[in-house]
């Protein structure tokens with residue numbers, strides 16, 4: 001059983017909203033103190049007590065396509081290395097040599113072992129320390145105790161989740177049965193097409209908020225999304241600390257003539273899944289994107305976007321369509337980035353004591369409520 005609506009029910013709700021000129025409304029609005037975006041102590045607490053302690057999508061499974069495939073990047077400010085072992089398991093480690101701490105890998109690639117560039121200590125794909133040059137310089141070295149430091153890793157829904165510090169099994173969204181229902185979120189046929197990174201001069205929460213409502217479609221995306229979508233017409237659901245927002249395209253109206261059971265919403269709407277706290281999975285007609293909002297500083301973030309597609313290497317038309325839709329999305333993303341930066345600048349003005357999220361911005365209220373609750377846990 002799932003707490004998320006099936007596609008047909010989402011489509012019906014969208015038709016009702018179109019007919020009635022309505023949208024989903026949350027029960028309450030939310031006032032978030034501006035101080036929560038400006039306080040360094042709060043920022044540190046968010047990183048240390050939430051981002052590092054929740055199972056967070058690190059990369060798509062498709063980024064670790066074969067034995068030896070790895071992704072190395074900072075997650076919540078700490079360098080992490082995820083790699084697919086020869087046994088097929090995805091594992092993640094703290095990305096630092098156990099000799100004198102040099103980082104072992106950067107970016108992505110595929111290799112049989114990790115050789116430290118400083119003195120050549122060599123680790124297997126399972127993290128074991130396999131070779132130490134001139135080992136006689138370290139009498140009594142227990143190699144079995146000096147493997148790469150592991151972090152808890154699990155793989156589900158086509159995503160590799162890592163939990164850096166002291167996982168909270170009872171509270172973890174990963175163990176929430178409602179998340180398990182997302183087993184097909186990224187289907188096995190999806191492959192990684194591109195990974196891109198962009199810096200945004202805004203607090204990570206401001207960037208996340210931009211994904212979670214459709215109230216800004218006409219104002220922010222007048223020339224890009226608005227002509228093909230709707231302004232302020234969404235289906236908003238929450239599950240655990242996560243949420244899902246459906247953004248329909250106008251062409252969804254074509255489905256009205258079909259019997260409900262035959263209404264396939266693929267390509268007719270974008271689902272944005274907010275996986276608490278700082279990642280989003282968004283579905284598009286030709287691709288799926290996993291976006292990680294990595295906090296760099298209280299007023300700076302990095303957007304890491306993994307683009308996936310189920311189109312084959314030789315499907316030229318399909319790949320062209322994917323690229324067209326990526327370019328189009330890119331234009332909308334730039335607009336979102338600009339408003340995030342504008343909000344960050346406005347933060348410094350002192351004009352607001354709080355930001356008010358109204359009834360159309362319920363997924364954002366849910367995010368802040370969840371973040372407060374996560375910070376309050378012990």
Ligand code: FES
Nearest residue numbers: 097099100116119
């Ligand atoms: S720091 Fe890695 S081998 Fe010395």
Ligand SMILES: [Fe+2]
Nearest residue numbers: 210220221336
């Ligand atoms: Fe937007």
